[in-house]
Amino acid sequence: MSLSGTILRLFGWKVVCSVPDYPKCIIGVAPHTSNWDFILGKLAYWSLGRQAGFLIKQEWFFFPMNLIFKAFGGIPVKRGKGSSLTDTLIKKFSETERMSIAITPEGTRAKVSQWHTGFLHIAYGAKIPIVLGAIDAATKTIHLQKTFFPTGDTDADMEAVKAYYRPFTGINRDNFTV
DSSP: OOHHHHHHHHTTOEEEEOSOOOSEEEEEEEOOOSTHHHHHHHHHHHHTTOOOEEEEEGGGOOTTHHHHHHHTTEEEEOOSTTOOHHHHHHHHHHTOSOEEEEEOTTOSSSOOSSOOOHHHHHHHHHTOOEEEEEEETTTTEEEEEEEEOOOSOHHHHHHHHHHHHTTOOOSSGGGOOO
């Protein structure tokens, strides 16, 4: 048993995984309603013996936090005009043999009605699957049980992704909506 799995179990959490360890994938993580989501997600993925990077605002990359986030697979995101993170990540996926990145479609812990579509565009452009990872606070279960292959129809793809996440409950229940 891994240390990560033991820590999760000590706090009453379990991980249910039925998806393969893809060499390249996006891991969509929802509901994203708390800073604990990051810790739970990292521990869950490590408990499976898997590694994944994650996107984080560039503003968090200051000393000493930059050292911690980099060690955990953090990829700083410069927000604003003039740069295409989507294109950069598609290119990065094409240049590497193994890479997984966790992305929260909601983009924030606050309640939002509009989810970001970048994860769909990246997966479609890079021709890689999306593992739909759900953190369900109601059952204290982290699910990695569904693989989604985007079709290129962003509206239909987003509706299918949201439909998957609808039954799950975030840590801060009032902050999650699909």
